[in-house]
Amino acid sequence: xxxxxxxxxxxxxxxxxxxxxxxxxxxxxxxxxxxxxxxxxxxxxxxxxxxxxxxxxxxxxxxxxxxxxxxxxxxxxxxxxxxxxxxxxxxxxxxxxxxxxxxxxxxxxxxxxxxxxxxxxxxxxxxxxxxxxxxxxxxxxxxxxxxxxxxxxxxx
Amino acid sequence: xxxxxxxxxxxxxxxxxxxxxxxxxxxxxxxxxxxxxxxxxxxxxxxxxxxxxxxxxxxxxxxxxxxxxxxxxxxxxxxxxxxxxxxxxxxxxxxxxxxxxxxxxxxxxxxxxxxxxxxxxxxxxxxxxxxxxxxxxxxxxxxxxxxxxxxxxxxxxxxxxxxxxxxxxxxxxxxxxxxxxxxxxxxxxxxxxxxxxxxxxxxxxxxxxxxxxxxxxxxxxxxxxxxxxxxxxxxxxxxxxxxxxxxxxxxxxxxxxxxxxxxxxxxxxxxxxxxxxxxxxxxxxxxxxxxxxxxxxxxxxxxxxxxxxxxxxxxxxxxxxxxxxxxxxxxxxxxxxxxxxxxxxxxxxxxxxxxxxxxxxxxxxxxxxxxxxxxxxxxxxxxxxxxxxxxxxxxxxxxxxxxxxxxxxxxxxxxxxx
Numbered sequence: 001x002x003x004x005x006x007x008x009x010x011x012x013x014x015x016x017x018x019x020x021x022x023x024x025x026x027x028x029x030x031x032x033x034x035x036x037x038x039x040x041x042x043x044x045x046x047x048x049x050x051x052x053x054x055x056x057x058x059x060x061x062x063x064x065x066x067x068x069x070x071x072x073x074x075x076x077x078x079x080x081x082x083x084x085x086x087x088x089x090x091x092x093x094x095x096x097x098x099x100x101x102x103x104x105x106x107x108x109x110x111x112x113x114x115x116x117x118x119x120x121x122x123x124x125x126x127x128x129x130x131x132x133x134x135x136x137x138x139x140x141x142x143x144x145x146x147x148x149x150x151x152x153x154x155x156x
Numbered sequence: 157x158x159x160x161x162x163x164x165x166x167x168x169x170x171x172x173x174x175x176x177x178x179x180x181x182x183x184x185x186x187x188x189x190x191x192x193x194x195x196x197x198x199x200x201x202x203x204x205x206x207x208x209x210x211x212x213x214x215x216x217x218x219x220x221x222x223x224x225x226x227x228x229x230x231x232x233x234x235x236x237x238x239x240x241x242x243x244x245x246x247x248x249x250x251x252x253x254x255x256x257x258x259x260x261x262x263x264x265x266x267x268x269x270x271x272x273x274x275x276x277x278x279x280x281x282x283x284x285x286x287x288x289x290x291x292x293x294x295x296x297x298x299x300x301x302x303x304x305x306x307x308x309x310x311x312x313x314x315x316x317x318x319x320x321x322x323x324x325x326x327x328x329x330x331x332x333x334x335x336x337x338x339x340x341x342x343x344x345x346x347x348x349x350x351x352x353x354x355x356x357x358x359x360x361x362x363x364x365x366x367x368x369x370x371x372x373x374x375x376x377x378x379x380x381x382x383x384x385x386x387x388x389x390x391x392x393x394x395x396x397x398x399x400x401x402x403x404x405x406x407x408x409x410x411x412x413x414x415x416x417x418x419x420x421x422x423x424x425x426x427x428x429x430x431x432x433x434x435x436x437x438x439x440x441x442x443x444x445x446x447x448x449x450x451x452x453x454x455x456x457x458x459x460x461x462x463x464x465x466x467x468x469x470x471x472x473x474x475x476x477x478x479x480x481x482x483x484x485x486x487x488x489x490x491x492x493x494x495x496x497x498x499x500x501x502x503x504x505x506x507x508x509x510x511x512x513x514x515x516x517x518x519x520x521x522x523x524x525x526x527x528x529x530x531x532x533x534x535x536x537x538x539x540x541x542x543x544x545x546x547x548x549x550x551x552x553x554x555x556x557x558x559x560x561x562x563x564x565x566x567x568x569x570x571x572x573x574x
Contacts, residue, residue, distance in 0.1 A: 018312045019312075020226075020352060021333075021334075021352070023333065023334035023335075024314075024332060024333050024334045025334065026334035027314070027315060027316065027317050027331065027334060028314070028315060030317065031276070031315060031317065052334075054334075058334075058335070061335075061336050062334065062335065062336060065319065065336040065337065065493075066276070066316070066317035066318045066319050066337075067317070067318035067319065068276045068277070068317040068318035069317060069318075080277075083483070083486075084238045084437075084483060084487060085238050085239065085396075085433070085437055085469055085480065085483050085484060085487075086238070086239055086395040086396050086469055088479065088480075088483050089396050089397060089469070089471065089475060089480075090396070090397075121318075122236075122238070122320065122487055122490060122491065123236065123237075123238040123239070123240075123437075123487075124277055125235050125236070125240065125241045125243075125244050125275065125277065125278065126241055126244070127238075127239055127240075127241055127393065127395035127396075127401065127467075127469075128241060128393070128394075128395055128401040128402050128403070130395060130396075130401070134277060137279045137280055138280070139280075
């Protein structure tokens with residue numbers, strides 16, 4: 001079981017005043033702990049439930065509902081490539097395949113060196129940049145194989 | 157031509173925003189009675205910019221004025237409709253429009269606590285908004301005694317975590333309460349039983365961002381920018397096969413053709429226009445000869461589609477409709493919350509059938525099967541996600557039946573691509 005760091009505990013405590021009940025802070029609490037731990041394991045859910053005076057099953061159903069929570073370790077960089085309509089029209093599938101080959105990793109998996117996780121995701125809300133990907137919160141648009149090479153190089 | 161939102165783009169810092177007459181609308185609102193603010197918004201013919209197009213002033217007036225319960229405002233920044241990125245532009249380029257609008261709405265309805273529900277992927281933009289909120293507190297535009305009045309408002313940002321359905325107002329409320337985003341049965345509506353079972357207003361970012369203009373220039377002025385029953389301007393997010401994808405602000409009632417050709421630069425590479433999805437991926441597709449329509453809620457319904465969020469996706473002659481169908485159906489299958497059987501089952505069945513058509517394994521009769529499933533979802537679910545999944549399928553199957561049939565027969569896409 002993972003420990004909740006002092007910093008995370010402090011951040012979480014500050015959240016409680018925002019809502020009339022603790023449970024409402026669950027989504028943000030999970031974001032904070034995931035930033036610390038990398039992912040949320042089932043055995044950690046009990047600890048989180050305790051922190052928020054909740055039933056563990058209610059933590060579990062949230063962790064499994066929202067796509068941004070990871071339930072197993074991910075790479076240092078999580079590459080989310082859009083597979084939705086505008087990006088597909090603009091050649092998104094070629095981009096996804098290029099990344100798969102370049103990083104030697106299948107969708108949903110992490111490269112053997114633990115550096116990159118590759119995910120195909122739904123619309124990122126940046127269609128003017130299509131085809132687009134997001135890496136650790138940063139958006140990269142108008143992707144071409146050359147541009148991807150450059151971006152990946154800079155992440156190494 | 158007067159514009160409501162884009163003239164403030166670039167005024168990210170509060171000083172720059174104030175220089176451009178920022179917070180004058182909020183000041184004006186707080187100098188008149190809350191009921192009069194609601195009247196002004198009713199006069200403006202402002203309708204919900206998230207896609208439903210419900211009159212904003214009317215929505216507010218359903219909230220009880222006298223109640224023992226606290227009331228809440230939820231600003232919906234869970235922009236997730238494929239093709240839509242206009243709210244991101246507002247947050248990124250003029251965050252104070254949202255804060256000022258929230259002050260106006262809260263004064264009008266009697267609200268002291270507002271949440272901005274922002275999609276999890278917009279972390280970077282949430283930080284911009286957070287900074288703007290801090291600035292507003294420092295200037296006394298948020299917190300206690302705003303503009304010296306006995307009125308307080310606190311705004312908090314609440315980040316989502318990846319779920320399209322949370323853009324639906326009752327799912328958003330569930331998510332704010334720390335739960336799965338399962339939409340609620342309505343009635344009761346959020347206006348009386350919303351967040352924590354308290355009276356709640358849920359308004360889209362763009363709707364909120366129109367309020368400063370309405371208060372500053374007057375409801376009639378705003379109404380006159382648009383057309384009958386559709387006041388003001390609208391942000392359109394244009395993407396796909398156009399020369400200049402981006403966000404454009406046009407008066408309500410402008411022509412879709414004008415938007416595509418005069419603003420977004422027309423079809424890239426001077427290719428032939430094939431079709432347009434005019435209001436996000438849930439809206440019914442229009443053929444190339446159907447784009448002389450007026451961009452307002454009522455005309456778009458008459459044209460058999462909807463204005464939706466104003467996300468215009470342009471398809472040129474290289475677009476393969478089987479591929480389009482595959483991507484759209486996969487999306488709704490992925491995003492269905494699973495509560496209602498017709499949507500949970502129907503969306504995945506449609507996705508499976510569209511997938512097999514796209515990879516050349518379609519069967520004779522698949523198009524009728526798709527239509528049958530889509531019609532069995534329409535109107536039979538708790539929230540509009542079911543309809544959103546069915547409408548584009550019905551329109552694509554009806555309008556591009558011969559292309560899809562050819563794909564099934566030939567086992568490959570009939571569209572020539574370079």
